[in-house]
Amino acid sequence: MTTKEEIIKKSPYKPKLVEVIDYHRETNDTFTIKLGWKLKHEPGQFVFCSLPGIGEAPISICSHSDNYVELNIREVGNMTRFLSKIKKGDKLLVRGPYGRAYPMDKFKSHNMIIIGGGSGVAPLKGSVEYISNNRGDFGEVSLFFGFRTPEDVLFRKRLDVWKDEFSMYINFDRVEGKTIYGGKQGFVTERVKEVVGDNKDAIVFICGPPIMIEKVAEILIDKGFDEKQIYISAERLMYCGIGKCGRCMIHGKYTCLDGAVFRYDELKDYKDD
Amino acid sequence: MVKGHIEMFKKSLLFQMIMVQFTIDKGDFEGFLRKVIEKYDLIGPVEGDKSKLRRKSLFRKIVSPDELFLEKKTYFPVKGYFFDPKETLFEFDGDKIIDPKIELKKKVFFGLRRCDLNGIMHQDMVFLDENEDPFYKARRDASFLIGLHCNEGDDYCFCNSVELKDFFDLMFYDKGKEYAVEVGTKKGEEFIKKFSGVFKKKDKIITEEDRKIRNKKKLDTLDIKDNYDDDSWKKGSDLCVGCGACTLLCPNCHCFTIEDEVNFDLKTGKRVRKPASCQLRHFTRVAGDHVFRNEKLARFKHRIYHQIQYFKDRHEEVFCTGCGRCIEGCPARIDWVKIINEMK
Amino acid sequence: MAKPKVGFYDITGCQGCLLSVIFNEDEILDIINAVDIKEFRFIMGEKYDGPLDIAFIEGAVVSKEDLEMVKRLRERSKVVVALGTCACHGNIPSLRSFNEKNIEYLKYDKKNEKQKDFGEPSPIIKHINVEYCVSGCPPDREEVKRFIKEILLGKTFYNYQDPVCRECKLNENGCLLDHDKICLGPLIKGGCRAVCPTSGLECYGCRGLIDDASFEDYFKLMKEKGIDPVMVKKHMETFAGIEINEKLKGTKWEKLH
Known part of the structure; x- marks a missing residue:
């Protein structure tokens, strides 16, 4: 029998220290940190970052590599504001990975449509990297990304590569002056409506503000897509990541164990639950 | 969890019934308890905390057997002994994480009702799954559970309607001059051996009649899948003043919040967890001030559906133990059992 | 990092809120060490009229002098904290606003020279913008401590949001x-x-x-x-x-x- 000291030593709530190997401002309210953390993970999973005294927050992994973990963070609350002050070379307390990933194996040889809005592009970046690393496994890939303005574009280095590798459609809520990446003014929803054909074979990932997810999904279903072709991400408050604290429950499903990626038919009736 | 896992997991939790039965004379009962108190911390139901002006029955450390209150189930659940309302997850000093120390003396619980025991079983399912919670486990490992069978329910409980399971180390049945004792586990068997003087082996003394619980209240159906959009849920939420007592008194509810408490040096402190309630609006508030289940109605339905359906979907057990504490403790006595019974 | 300059002030009130700061017997020395207290008439004689990082004000605004004082404090402080129920909600002093009749005896103060033509007592937050409210009659000392720590850390302080129950x-x-x-x-x-x-x-x-x-x-x-x-x-x-x-x-x- 294990003693209680040994049990507590293995506590799942206990984070471990990893090094910040890169820090990079993306826009004026978002930044990306790269952690020297050899973590086996799948696209769509997330980790918890801890700052003792400040708190802990779940952040989705935005890269796909066995050698490092990248996190893209928008400054919205106490925790993220403090995280933004971190520097290259600092140590950060983390635990993870958590969550059910996109079942990428199932999508082999399918066409992929990836739709992201604002900071919702970040969790999708890992899956696009996965597709890029295993390009031969997938059919046609279309990316639809929406940002507020050209200044709010995330991951420019990646987009520079992806614009040649995939079909990429960028939209901005507002364009004053010059646009970039051929981005048009208007919502992602309009672009999806205009560009996406009757593609019965494609798998769709959507991540972004709840209202955007809802509208895009409606448009796709109108176009004849099945609910089972569409995968969406849910965002909830969570404290534990292991199905205990009960905060992230959506109609009986734990976002931390059964999500944050859900198939559209699992969640569609309970978007505000 | 996958189905096979659930089966295995349940087997490890649900005690293999050991069909040995004993009796203990009521004349020996007090002496037995005194011996228990000498060796362990005895936790049992008392009529109320003496320091409180408006007392309600609850579980407390027993110093003398005459403190025990065995007439009916307690107002407060026993869960605080396993799921500490202010558990320190770890202490920190800058980036250094320090494991907390918990001092635990072995505790013997006496007077747990079937609803209390099933509540513990449900919390086991949550906290002792593949992501084991070490604090809960430590507290559970140091506990020995002795039940006391209810023959009569009170005005609020309806445990016959929710398929309670046998889950105990020992279970006491009141037989007038003596208690009949049923052994549930190996641990229970060994415990009896330590007090072999007072327990007399007597097979088949517990009859079907003894095992019955007469409830005044009944929940007609456990199938509410198709009633989610029923208007009558409003009958409940329209009475709710939003105090959250229902969840805090529930023997199952285990939702929590995690907070950092820092000292004035701003460097050292601890991370603690405290019970939370899904009936309060801020339960789901995310950064940017969005609140899911913003309406009381949605929160009310969430509570009842978790009790009746969600947990069953995941663990194949009805979460609700039918104790009725959420109705008894509610200032407006919202009777959700009646609301469900009156649905079509 | 320089310690923040902090002042504790009171306008019309019972000073109980300021006492609830001092009554943290175990940690009052930590508080004094953590911040640079410029004025706090319960524990020091000095007056201070310079810029402040944080001004705690207790009490309700019932006279022109009160109003001038809070306005002046607003001007010279980066963060103003309404401390206690009078400052946040009006408390007992503003009770008389709701009693149109029967409670004449509550009105005798109106004849007081100070309050002439001033109107009904009101909380500080009706007159100036404040960054934070720490309510309570008196405020909970644990919350006062939590507030000071979180501000020192640079966090945004959130009031406890769940009901008393x-x-x-x-x-x-x-x-x-x-x-x-x-x-x-x-x-x-x-x-x-x-x-x-x-x-x-x-x-x-x-x-x-x-x-x-x-x-x-x-x-x-x-x-x-x-x-x-x-x-x-x-x-x-x-x-x-x-x-x-x-x-x-x-x-x-x-x-x-």
Whole structure:
């Protein structure tokens, strides 16, 4: 029998220290940190970052590599504001990975449509990297990304590569002056409506503000897509990541164990639950 | 969890019934308890905390057997002994994480009702799954559970309607001059051996009649899948003043919040967890001030559906133990059992 | 990092809130070490008129002098904290605004030279913008400490948002509503460790409303218990009356008296 000291030593709530190997401002309210953390993970999973005294927050992994973990963070609350002050070379307390990933194996040889809005592009970046690393496994890939303005574009280095590798459609809520990446003014929803054909074979990932997810999904279903072709991400408050604290429950499903990626038919009736 | 896992997991939790039965004379009962108190911390139901002006029955450390209150189930659940309302997850000093120390003396619980025991079983399912919670486990490992069978329910409980399971180390049945004792586990068997003087082996003394619980209240159906959009849920939420007592008194509810408490040096402190309630609006508030289940109605339905359906979907057990504490403790006595019974 | 310059001030009030800062016997020295206290008339004689990082003000605005003082403090402070129920909600001083008749004896102060032509007493937050409210009559000393620590850390402070009942139940109390007491627990922000209900006194709501207080259901429950809604309303007006009356505007309980 294990003693209680040994049990507590293995506590799942206990984070471990990893090094910040890169820090990079993306826009004026978002930044990306790269952690020297050899973590086996799948696209769509997330980790918890801890700052003792400040708190802990779940952040989705935005890269796909066995050698490092990248996190893209928008400054919205106490925790993220403090995280933004971190520097290259600092140590950060983390635990993870958590969550059910996109079942990428199932999508082999399918066409992929990836739709992201604002900071919702970040969790999708890992899956696009996965597709890029295993390009031969997938059919046609279309990316639809929406940002507020050209200044709010995330991951420019990646987009520079992806614009040649995939079909990429960028939209901005507002364009004053010059646009970039051929981005048009208007919502992602309009672009999806205009560009996406009757593609019965494609798998769709959507991540972004709840209202955007809802509208895009409606448009796709109108176009004849099945609910089972569409995968969406849910965002909830969570404290534990292991199905205990009960905060992230959506109609009986734990976002931390059964999500944050859900198939559209699992969640569609309970978007505000 | 996958189905096979659930089966295995349940087997490890649900005690293999050991069909040995004993009796203990009521004349020996007090002496037995005194011996228990000498060796362990005895936790049992008392009529109320003496320091409180408006007392309600609850579980407390027993110093003398005459403190025990065995007439009916307690107002407060026993869960605080396993799921500490202010558990320190770890202490920190800058980036250094320090494991907390918990001092635990072995505790013997006496007077747990079937609803209390099933509540513990449900919390086991949550906290002792593949992501084991070490604090809960430590507290559970140091506990020995002795039940006391209810023959009569009170005005609020309806445990016959929710398929309670046998889950105990020992279970006491009141037989007038003596208690009949049923052994549930190996641990229970060994415990009896330590007090072999007072327990007399007597097979088949517990009859079907003894095992019955007469409830005044009944929940007609456990199938509410198709009633989610029923208007009558409003009958409940329209009475709710939003105090959250229902969840805090529930023997199952285990939702929590995690907070950092820092000292004035701003460097050292601890991370603690405290019970939370899904009936309060801020339960789901995310950064940017969005609140899911913003309406009381949605929160009310969430509570009842978790009790009746969600947990069953995941663990194949009805979460609700039918104790009725959420109705008894509610200032407006919202009777959700009646609301469900009156649905079509 | 330089210690923040902090001042503790009081306008019309009982000074109980300032005492609740000092009454942290175990940690008062930590507080004094952590910040640079420029003025605090309970513990030092010095006056200070320079710029401040944080100004704590207790009390209600009842005269021109009070108003001038809070305006001046606003001008020279980066962060202003309304400390206590008078500063946040008006408390007892503003109670007389709700009593049009019968309570003449509460009005004698109006003849006072200071308050001539000034109007009804009101909370600080009606006159100046404040960054934070730490309510309570007096404020909970644990919350005062938490506030100071979080501000020192650079965090945005959030008030405790759950109702008093949560802590009351965790303290293992029976419910006062079951004893037909007009306990405002379900409507009022906790964080006070439910000290009043725990010692048997019903909650009078000194910490202000939670953001989704269920008035309708509360009045309904009281009516069922046979308690006169006028009594309930008067009870509500005791501490956070101004806030509660604003919330009740346009409802059938607006004109109860």
